[in-house]
Amino acid sequence: MEPLPAPSPTSVRIAGDHYQWLVAWEGCLALLRENAARSDNPVVSVGVELDGVGNLDDVVLLRRTPPHTYTQVKYTVDSSTPVNEEYLTKPSKDGGPSVLKKIAKAWRTLTADGMPVDLVLSTNRAPDAADPLVAVRDSRSQLLMPKAGLQGPRSALGAARIRCAAATGLSEGELRELLSVLRFDLARDQTHVQERLQLLMAVAGLQHDEHAVRSGADWVAKQVRAGHRTLTLDMVKAAVDTLGLRAGPARAVLSIATLKPDPVAGDADYAIDWVDRFDGPDDFTKRRPLAPATWTQLQTDIEAAPARLPLGTAAITITGSFRLAPAFLTGAAFRMVTGVDLAVLQRGQLWSTSEPYDTPQPPTIHEQPVDQGDDLAVAIAVATDPTEDVLEYLREQQTPVSKILVLSPPGGAKDRSIPDSVTANALAIGIRDVVRRATRLAPRIHLFIAGPMGLALLLGHRWNRLRPTVVYEDVRTAQGYEAAFTIQA
Template identity: 70%
Template sequence: MAHLPAPGPTSVRTTGDYYQWLVAWEACLTLLRENATRSHNPVRAVGVELDGVGNLDDVVLLRDVPPNTYKQVKYTVDSTTPVNEEYLTKPSTSGGPSILKKIARTWRKLTADSGSTDLRLVTNRAVDPADILVAGRDARTGLLMPKAGTDGAGSNRGKARARWAQEAGLTEAELLDLLSVLRFDLSLDMAWFQEHLKLLMAIAGLRNDQRALEEGAGWVAKMVREGRRELTLAIVESAVAELDLKAGPARAVLSIATLKPDPMAPDADHGIDWVDRFDGDSDYTKRHPLAPHTWAQLQADIEAAPGRLPAGTAAVSVTGSIRLAPAFLVGTTFRMVTGTDLAAVQRGQLWSTNDPFDTALPPEASEHEIGQGDEIAVAIATAMDPTRDVLEYLREQNLPVAKLIVLRPPGGTAKDGSVPDSAAANALAVGIRDHLRSATRRVRRMHLFLACPMGLAVLLGNRWNRLCETVIYEDIKLDDGYQPAFTIQA
């Protein structure tokens, strides 16, 4: 395989410019979505290389009520310059002030009248894990605080604080104030960032293919060449029309994280962060709440979400890393009878409850007699077949069920990719619901076990009406294998 040649100065410069245009296009998407969904204090204009705001002028999100967001964009072609003390405090190649000193000067200027501000360093550079201050960055917020403020003056962290403060021309107290508003948006490599923007475009109701992304970034570059430094809502909406980018409704964003921080959380209209409330050391082992936190508390948080979104919200996208029981609960919280167009992020796509399909897909069903009561257990088996584990759990726990109904995709094979897209997921969700309406017509309670894509769990929950009371279980793998998570009235 032939390798690409090393990039020349022109290539580095043009790629860096393109990266900045992508960051500006991201701000335009925020402008569109926040105004369309009537978010509180939406962005009113996007500045690109805006005059009068110091060195954090690359991209500016202007709001009627502070804080405004000021972004400095730094692109690199390789990984030789991670973000650390040396990178932030060394003079520029021409002998000018360091990045940290420039940011500190701009911060002083922007807060001279005691106003609030939101500062961002946006780069594809990674964190230097050996740097005591930068390595303490909170992944949820991008801030170096609160860790940067811990430990005494004689500690390694304290000595680093003193060096940073001296270079920035600030007292240590002022430095900590700066670090409380300076977010480090790091490791945003080009490929990841482009995929992230495509998802934002879909949530903003735009076409989200690579060509559409290139057109959006190209339009920003054109505006800069023409000397337009402030892009208003009217200007951006006109560009969307000219480029024929409109594809659907702009959506309010509900971020729910239980396994790892959600990259979409900063863009969310409401966020539920349970990462530290779930038990486990990694994304793969976090399967249930960590005491004293409970499933009931998570249910209350999710069911309160509609009231936390902008008034009149009709279209919602749920993002984040959640397991199947919470995903199903999100669907039932915004169920179809509420009139909400609900979408879930599945493999980088939006699976929407309003996506059309031809006809319902009846699932392939099998039944297993249990004989322990008059309730019903149901296993949705599309990604894998949990029948043996569910049967074992039902018998060991002596749950009062008469039988287990296992529902598989048409063809009967549970496997990855058996539900390929949103249309198939919607059709199968309707087929499953209709089958269970008939099978549980005289049943008081259903016990539901899911082994399916997260998007299907959301779409199925959205259509979960005219059914009996449902207890939804989570696969925790340990101890008893399953755990009852939520009880839903349907």
């Protein structure tokens, strides 16, 4: 593949503008969703290059009651300038104020009357892990405080704090105040922004493919060119209709994160954050709770979610990163009998429990005796066939099962064997019906799933009129699996 040529100044400017319009369209989606959900303090309008707010004018979310959110958007075409002390305090190329000094000036102006503010530096630049100040950024809050203020003046962190205060014309105390409200929204590559926008548009009941995202950003650009610096709810609603973006109902958001922080958690109606309570350094190795946290505690948190969402919620989108056992449990917590429509974004598609289908899809059935008791083991083999591993686990653990049913799509277990939501729902019903017939005399079900997370969610949603079910997680240890949850089905 031939390397791309160096971008021209014009192309850099165009790319930077488009990045800003994407961030502004994200604000428009917050405007839509928060008003549809009747939030306590919703966004009432979105400012783009708003007058009177200094250089924090790129995107402004004006709420019914302060604090308003003032965002400076910074785009770069390469990774040569990470966010660190030098980037924040270095004067501009023409000798003008540094990035942080401009933000400090705007902060003083915006808070002169004592009004609280929420400030954001949003950029595709990555944080510099070697920088004493930026390295203490909390990825959940995006703030440098309180850690940035903990060490004394002789430490590397304290010395960096003193230098930043001097470079911005603030006292050290004022710098601490600024850093307590200035969020560093970093490493937001355009691809990540696009993916987040697709999810937010799906949650808002809108078309959410790449074309739909671009249509929204282009509409923002058109408004700015026409001189409209404040975008109201009526304007955004009219744009949705004009652009043909409406696809379905707006949804409540339930965020569940066990592997890595969910970038949508701040927009969720209810969020469960177990990232620090799962064992492992990254989302590839995190598979079980880290003691003293337990599967039972996670089950309690997930099963409490229905009561934590707004009263009368009928449609919910699940966001976050979690494995198959929690996905199945989440579906079961909002079982079909509750009347709730669950949805999750699976490979860019919205898989919804309300998706219509013609007939259930009966799975292919393979049965193998175990002869260790009266229970039934069920292995869902979609992405891969886990039969040998499950059998080895059952025999090693002397699990009291009579046989194992291995259920797979008609075409067999393989990657992407379920192409869409319609197929997933039809297969989930087919699997449930087979298990119902097979468990009439079995006192308990032992369930193992190897397939897409969306199928696990849909299957849990339909898992009713069945025996009590033990759901297992593949924990990649010597024993292979671990009993995670017991569900009364």
